[in-house]
Amino acid sequence: MSKELYIQxxxxxxxxxxxxxxxxxxSLKAEIPGFVHLYIGEEAIATGxxxxxxxxxxxxxxxxxxxxxxAKGAQVDRMMAELFGKSTGYCKGKGGSMHIADFSVGMLGAxxxxxxxxxxxxxxxxxxxxxxxxxxxxxxxGDGASNRGTFHEALNMAAVWKLPVVFxxxxxxxxxxxxxxxxxSVQDISVRAVSYSIPGVIVDGNDVMKxxxxxxxxxxxxxxxxxxxxVEMKTYRxxxxxxxxxxxYRTKEEVEKRFDANDPIKRFKDKIISEGVLSENDFKExxxxxxxxxxxxxxxxxxxxxxxxxxxxxDLYID
Amino acid sequence: xxxxxxxxxxxxxxxEEMERDDTxxxxxxxxxxxxxxxGQFKGLPDSFGIERVIDxxxxxxxxxxxxxxxxxxGMRPVADMHFADFMGVCMxxxxxxxxxxRYMFGGQARVPMxxxxxxxxxxxxxxxxxxxxxxxxxxxxxxxxVTPSNPADAKGLLKAAIRSDDPIxxxxxxxxxxxxxxxxxxxxxxxxxxxxxxxxEGTDVxxxxxxxxxxxxxxxxxxxxxxxxxxxxxDLITLSPFDEETVLESVKKTHRLLIVHEAVKIGGLGGExxxxxxxxxLDYLDAPIIRIGAKFTPVPFSPVLEEAYRxxxxxxxxxxxxxxx
Numbered sequence: 317m318s319k320e321l322y323i324q325x326x327x328x329x330x331x332x333x334x335x336x337x338x339x340x341x342x343s344l345k346a347e348i349p350g351f352v353h354l355y356i357g358e359e360a361i362a363t364g365x366x367x368x369x370x371x372x373x374x375x376x377x378x379x380x381x382x383x384x385x386x387a388k389g390a391q392v393d394r395m396m397a398e399l400f401g402k403s404t405g406y407c408k409g410k411g412g413s414m415h416i417a418d419f420s421v422g423m424l425g426a427x428x429x430x431x432x433x434x435x436x437x438x439x440x441x442x443x444x445x446x447x448x449x450x451x452x453x454x455x456x457x458g459d460g461a462s463n464r465g466t467f468h469e470a471l472n473m474a475a476v477w478k479l480p481v482v483f484x485x486x487x488x489x490x491x492x493x494x495x496x497x498x499x500x501s502v503q504d505i506s507v508r509a510v511s512y513s514i515p516g517v518i519v520d521g522n523d524v525m526k527x528x529x530x531x532x533x534x535x536x537x538x539x540x541x542x543x544x545x546x547v548e549m550k551t552y553r554x555x556x557x558x559x560x561x562x563x564x565y566r567t568k569e570e571v572e573k574r575f576d577a578n579d580p581i582k583r584f585k586d587k588i589i590s591e592g593v594l595s596e597n598d599f600k601e602x603x604x605x606x607x608x609x610x611x612x613x614x615x616x617x618x619x620x621x622x623x624x625x626x627x628x629x630x631d632l633y634i635d
Numbered sequence: 636x637x638x639x640x641x642x643x644x645x646x647x648x649x650x651e652e653m654e655r656d657d658t659x660x661x662x663x664x665x666x667x668x669x670x671x672x673x674g675q676f677k678g679l680p681d682s683f684g685i686e687r688v689i690d691x692x693x694x695x696x697x698x699x700x701x702x703x704x705x706x707x708x709g710m711r712p713v714a715d716m717h718f719a720d721f722m723g724v725c726m727x728x729x730x731x732x733x734x735x736x737r738y739m740f741g742g743q744a745r746v747p748m749x750x751x752x753x754x755x756x757x758x759x760x761x762x763x764x765x766x767x768x769x770x771x772x773x774x775x776x777x778x779x780x781v782t783p784s785n786p787a788d789a790k791g792l793l794k795a796a797i798r799s800d801d802p803i804x805x806x807x808x809x810x811x812x813x814x815x816x817x818x819x820x821x822x823x824x825x826x827x828x829x830x831x832x833x834x835x836e837g838t839d840v841x842x843x844x845x846x847x848x849x850x851x852x853x854x855x856x857x858x859x860x861x862x863x864x865x866x867x868x869x870d871l872i873t874l875s876p877f878d879e880e881t882v883l884e885s886v887k888k889t890h891r892l893l894i895v896h897e898a899v900k901i902g903g904l905g906g907e908x909x910x911x912x913x914x915x916x917l918d919y920l921d922a923p924i925i926r927i928g929a930k931f932t933p934v935p936f937s938p939v940l941e942e943a944y945r946x947x948x949x950x951x952x953x954x955x956x957x958x959x960x
Contacts (some may be wrong), residue, residue, distance in 0.1 A: 374708065407741030415739040424707055425740060429731050435700020436707065436732065443705040446660060446686055454702075469697035476692065631742035632777055634800035635828065 318500075325367065325524050327602050329359040329581045332383045334610045335392055337451070339399055339413075343559040355383035357522075357554030362387035364479050365454060368535045374422045374432030374440045376455040379414045380486075381426035384456055387558065388490035390418040396601035396613040409623045410631070414558075417553035425501025431457065431464030434483070438470045441538075442480035443580055446594050452480040452538045454531075459626045460491025462505045471544065475512040478543035482534045485546060486521065506548035514544050521549025522580035525587075601615045636817040641783075642675045644790035644818050645807065649713070650943050651822050652797045653683050656711065659797060662689035663715025663751075664699060672717065673753065695724040698748065702800075703733050703887050706748040711797060713760040714949060719754035719806060722771070732738075733802045734777035746802040749793070754782075754845055755808040755897055758936065759941055765934035767846070767898035769806055773875045773907060780804040780875040781828055784849035786816035786905070790874065791826035799828060806874075808847040808897075831878035833885065837867035840891040840955050843882055843908055845871040848946065849896050855951035864955060874904055880954040882908060883916050895951055900928030922958035 336356050342348040355362070358380075366375065367386035377384040385395060390406070399413050400404025408417050417425035424440060427433045437455035444451040461467065462485060474481050485505045491494055502508065509516025515537070519530040527549060534545035552574045556563045563571075588594050639647070653659045660678065660683075667690040670677035680688040691698050695716065702712035706761055714724055722729060729750070736744045738858040756765045772780050779801050783789040789807065796803040818824075834849070835856055844852040849870050867885050885893050892912055894905035905926035912924060930944050 371863065377703075392695075405741070407739060407743070410741050411739045417740040417743055419707075419740070419743045424704075425744070427732075429727055432727065432732060435697045435728065436704035439701030439704020439706070439712075440708045441806065442701050443708045446705075446710065466696055466700065469692070469694040470700065472692055473694055473697045473701065526824045631738050633779070634737070634745065 317380065319593055321367070322593055323602065325363055325528070326581070326584060326599070327606060328363040328387055329524065329584065330603060331392065331606045331609070332359040332362065332386050332579055334606055335382060335386060338610055338614055339396070340555070340559055342400070348400055349480040350397070350414070352413045352557040352559040353380040353557065354559060355380050357575060357579065358486055358488060358551045359383055359525035360527050360584070361484065361521050362456070363523045365484055365531040367528050368532045369422070369438040369452070370453065371421045372451045374424050374451070374453040376424055376437040376453070377426040378433065378456055378458065378461070379426060379428055379430065380458070381416060382413070385416055385418065385423050385426070388418070388423040389421040390423055391618040392610060393613040396617040397620045400617040400620070401622065402617055404616070404620040408627060410627075431466045433457065433460040434466045434470035437481050437576045438474045438479055441474065441479035442477065444480055445477070450539050452482060453533055454482045454484055454535070456484050456486060458491070459485065459487040459489065459496040459500060461507055462508065462548065463500060471512045471514070474544040475514050478541060480538040480541065481544045482538050483511070483544060483546045483550040484531060486551055487548055488551045490553045490557065491555045493561070498557065499593060504548060506546045514546065516548065518548050518550060521551035522578050522583060524580060524584050553614040636819060639817045639818050640813055641786040641789045642673050642812040644786040647818075648790045648793040648797070649679060650682060650776060650811060652794055653679070653687065656710060657897065659711045659713065660687040660689065661713040661715065662691050662702065664691055664693055664717050666690055666715060666870050668939060670866040673809065673865040675812065678717070691863045695721050696728055699733065702748045702750075702929050703728060703736070703746060706802070707736070707744055707745045711747045713749045713751060713797060713842070715815045716750060716752045717835070719752035719768055720763050720766050722750070722752060722768065722852060729772070729778070729804070730775050732924040732952040734775050735872060738777055745800050747800045748802050749796045750804045752804060752806050753809045753812070754806045755810055756941060756945055757766040759936055759938055761936040766909045767806070767896065769874050770898055770903050772804055773904055777802070778875060779803045779873065780806070781873050782808070782846045782871050783872065784811070784846050786814065787818045787824070788826050788872065790818055791824040792828070792912070794826045795828050798825070803828070805844065811847055819912060827877070829873050831872055831881040831954040832870045833867060833881065834870050835866065835868040837889065839883070839889055839891045840893065841885040842951065842955070843869045843871060843872060843875050843892065843894045844896060848897050848898065851946070851948045851951060852895055854948045855955070858948070858952050858954050862956070864959070866955070877908065879915070881911065886912050886916050889917055891955070892920070892937060893925040893927065893951065893954050895927040897948055897958050898928055899931050900926050901931045903928045915945060925958070927954055
């Protein structure tokens, strides 16, 4: 394991964390409009998975998609501007948090429809199979989304055609405001892989190294043309379903306990320090740079103009 | 000129386009072995292999979703729906994904794909295999909805749809598949998407129709002409967004409008055409606008009931005659 990769993992996770904290502030003040879903506590998953991908590979993200977008290599300033609804955003202010995309890095879009991404990811993989490339497609989804019919249709299709697509489950235990076990027939989503004769594995989703290694195996398998897998990342949603969620369904203590015991960023930092790879000073340097980058992104968003009203009719049809 | 069937015309369109552009592929249920229910895909696997002519699971949601995903990364998929009625299964993929992706991502994405959807009444196929559902998509910005009324247009319109960079729903009437007509042997035969066609000129009344009902519209026009009325007939071809200009221009000349489609009248496309004319050309009208469509019931099974459900030529004739009383 190289020092560079350690730094990259830490920097990406920390960048997602700071990004999310800043947008939480602006969302609570209603300066960021619309629905915002935070990825805090789940940073290791996007970071570890996307470290196995190039920009020629694709991801399909979710409504909780800022982490995936950052990890896939999107710029935080254009992301921030999009969240503020500004014309300099990735989608010219037409998408917002739930519909952010950066096609230039293979980020094919967040999706406001839970479970909307599977079939699209399978299709991108089908395209690569027809073109005989080695590119792969990855779809992120939650425990709740695994109860959609799209999950079944996409998995069966991907399995029977051996498509280069990897299904990354982020099991954060909460389907919106409902405990996933109240509405899900299995404890481990990955066991559903058996129905499609594909591998299904369980991973500690808050251990970025494990995420990287295990998703890497599934991605490598897909690249070699051996077909899809389900990799289930066990994690926990630290924030409410959306910013402003009163969270009547669980206690603060429960959340704090889970976070203190299993913050993926703290865990990784402790590990690196104990291994003597980086010092506290090294971390300070990385943190300052990231905070600076996010501050600049916020400033960029604040300084950017809203779209002209004429923009309303643009991008509807090409021909 | 040579005559071929509507089905053969669409097959020719597929072959010519797939030869021209290897990013085009087609997928759907029962395409490879069966060649499509109406023979509309017969022989395609021999020409292009099963990599580009793909039998799918019975998974309409995954068919359309995968077509969208492939389109997003540079392919030009054609997805067959077997029967248009089954688009209910994949409605989210059509209206929330396919139609909106380009817009909500600020123009980063292209979704150059075609959904082929055989629709309409055919031999007692009944409630879930007979519908004309074009109106479902009429208030979804981002989609284009087209439908041909004859073999030549079937070919030219399908070719144009495949070449278009926009997501398109191509409704093809099931009863038309076996009908023959003159089709030019021209690989550049293209029908303009977004443009209606004045198929017959006239000065007393405008009949707007599309798909299989064009035949009844023209039949009615012939009867009405023999009674001394001069009838203009417009084939809408593109149903959404439809060509307002051609319709308005015609109505301003004829001062009377009748719209006829096989879909149920209530909530049908006729209402939208009528509303546009009422908004923009009310002063030109000499008679109330008439809409003709199927009865407001599910499509019944028994041939007797199916016939009672179906809009007829005499409905059109009587409608027009009534405008002059």
